[in-house]
Amino acid sequence: MFRKSVYLFSVAILGLSLVPSSAWADEAIESAAPAITTELVESPVNSVEQPVAEPEETVVEAPTEQQASIGEEAAELPATENQESNTEEIEVPAEPVAAPEEPAAAEPKTIEPEKKVEPFAAPQQKAARAAIPFLKDDNDGKIVDHEKAITDEEAKISAEYNFMPNFDQLDDIVVQSSAGYTERTSYFVFDLKNAAKNSITVIYKNVGTYNGKVIDMKVTVKDWTVFTGSVYAQLSISKRNGITMNGISDVRLNYSFLDNLTAKAANVSGFFNFTDIDLKQSIDLFDHNNVQNFYVTKGNELYVKTHNGFIRVGEINGDRTNDLNMDHWLTYTYKNISNFDVRYNQDYDSGAVFNYTYQAPIVIEETAVVPETKEPEVVEETPIEEETATDEVVPVKTETATVSLAAKAAPAKGEVAKTEVKKVEVKKAEPLKQAVLPQTNDKVSSIFITLGGACLFLFTALFLNKKKV
Secondary structure: OHHHHHHHHHHHHHHHHOOOHHHHOHHHHHOOHHHOOOOOOOHHHHHHHHHHHOHHHHHHHHHHHHHHHHHHHHOOOOHHHHHHHHHHHHHHHHOHHHOOOOOOOOHHHHHOOOOOOHHHHHHHHHHHOOOOOOOOOOOOOEHHHOOOEEOOOOOEEOHHHOOOOOOOOOOEEEEEOOOOOEEOOOEEEEEHHHOOOOOEEEEEEEEEEEOOEEEEEEEEEEEEEEOOOOOOOEEEEEOOOEEEEEOEEEEEEEEEEEEOOOOOEOOEEEEEEEEOOOOOEEEEEEHHHOEEEEEOOOOOOOEEEEEOOEEEEEOOOOOOOOOOOHHHOEEEEEEEEOEEEEEEEEOOOOOOEEEEOOOOOOEEOOOOOOOOOOOOOOOOOOOHHHHHHOOOOOOOOOOOOOOOOOOOOOOOOOOOOOOOOOOOOOOOOOOOOOOOOOOOOHHHHHHHHHHHHHHHHHHHHHHHHHHHO
8 A cells, every 4th residue: 555655645746746836926917917018198289289270360360450550541631531431341342343344342351451551652663763754744756766776567577686575385373472462363463562672573484495495484562653542452463374453553564584404584575475465555565665666556556655774655545455455565685684674654543454375476487496416425435545545636625524523533644544443341140148047947847747757667677676575
């Protein structure tokens, strides 16, 4: 009995040693849980970006300051006139739209900021120009009799002046204005009462090619004069071919030519053609425009007056016409200039429309402009000795090959190019250290295996030895 109990005890010890180590290591596994951390909290970023909407409050408060300024200016006028002007400012936005092509529904957007800053400067401009009488009262006669006028129908504008800004295939239009603007389908509307001089620009990207360069045209609104008593002053600049004036007696625009790639000024020679000059409207061309000749029909109805620094051309009888009537066209050529000024005038508020077109009343010579072509740069790699050894006569190219300044100088004759070889030391990678795993009860189980096996072996030997005896 004793032997059997001892044998069973050894078997039990051996069985305990074979129990999986996970049963003895529960604490080690549970202790790893606190190592998990999550700190990805990004919701405060959204709360920081939300206050961006605050500038809208300043826009709403702006009209209150403007109303205060209107009240201060109204103190200089009689009370009855102030009341009439205030009531008209609310109703007038629907009327100025009669001249532009678009309906008057969205027009109030252009008169939202009603800052009356320019009206004080406008009367000064009007007073300074009051010495210039209307063209009807003072002129030198019809344009056909001017010394630079050409009326021959068989005459041609030479190819030297065949450049004219073309607005039919523009790449883009870039508009800037200090007082904002309203964009319509075919034009932009600017409120000149709220704008500063030289702060409105319209850049037409790619109006044509001149001597192989793509040209942009930049239009800058330099200055203007508001009609006395007018409660609005609007200028509409077309996306294609002209302007419209409402509430202003004159406006001076600067047209400048720019290189499309570099945005630098580009000198151009070409022609410009204005159409539909009627209803006592006129155009001022300045001396720096470098006008060469006027091209008009023999029955042209426009009159001319030469002033100090500019020449005025316009209609004096108040007749109405359309863009197709060449007797009310004005075509002129200019030479080698990067910009020119044009001042548009109307004797009364007729909603003047000034258009220009890529046409002329006479033939324009067109010659293919040969762009500057450059052959690809070739770097000769043939040694000098081989070139001199040949007896044949080789034609010499006129163009010079250009070599990058960053290239190293070639070795002299007879020298062998040395190549530097740098020894790169390769460091042996350090042996990776084995991570130490957490201790469990595996060591304890190994002792039981050894003890159980020894006991089993001992008692088995005793049992067999006893059986032999």
